[in-house]
Amino acid sequence: AQSVTQLDSQVPVFEEAPVELRCNYSSSVSVYLFWYVQYPNQGLQLLLKYLSGSTLVKGINGFEAEFNKSQTSFHLRKPSVHISDTAEYFCAVSGSARQLTFGSGTQLTVLP
C-alpha cells in the first residue's frame, strides 16, 4: 500500500519569494513520484515527475523537486514565485500498479 502526506494544507508567500511545498510518501515498492497543479474548476496539470535517474527533477514554470529516498520525501521548490502560481498543488505516488495515490493537496497563495 502507498500513501502520501502533504505536510502543509496552506502556504501563503509573497511574490518573488522562494517557496517549498513538502511531500512525504510511504511505499513498500519502488515508486514513481509526481507533482500536479490544479487551478480552480480545472483538471490537473503535470508539473514534474521522477521516474528514475537524477534525484533533482526540473519541471515546467520554474519548479523543481528533489527525490530523497532515505527521507522518503519529494519536496517541490521554486526560487521566485509569481501571482500566477496561486493554485492547489498535489503530490502523487505510483507503484507497480500504476494508478496514482494523491496527497490531500497544498493551497499556494502568492500575495502581492
Place this chain on the structure above:
Amino acid sequence: DTGVSQDPRHKITKRGQNVTFRCDPISEHNRLYWYRQTLGQGPEFLTYFQNEAQLEKSRLLSDRFSAERPKGSFSTLEIQRTEQGDSAMYLCASSLLVGDKAYEQYFGPGTRLTVT
C-alpha cells in the same frame, strides 16, 4: 493532439437519477483511469483500463458505478440511483504503457456532478 476531453463539464441531477459521463483519452494512449475528487481533497482512484480490459476497481466503486471502454477508445462512467454523497469532480486520465514502463498520466478537465 487535443489532450484528454470529458463531457459534460457540469451535471446537476436529482437524487435517484442515473448519470453517464464520457472521457476521450489522448489517441495513442492505451491506459485510461477514472478518479473522484471531493472538495478540499486529492483525487481518489476509482478504476482503470488497459485498452478495453478493466484491470482494477477500487473499493470506492460501489455496485451503483459501472465503467466501460468499448474498443479501447473512449470510456463511459455510469452512476445509477445517484446519492448526494456522489457529488464530486470526476476526473479522467490517460497514459501510455510500453512493455512494463508506464509514463505519466494526463488529466482531462473533469466533470463536476452535483446531486440535489
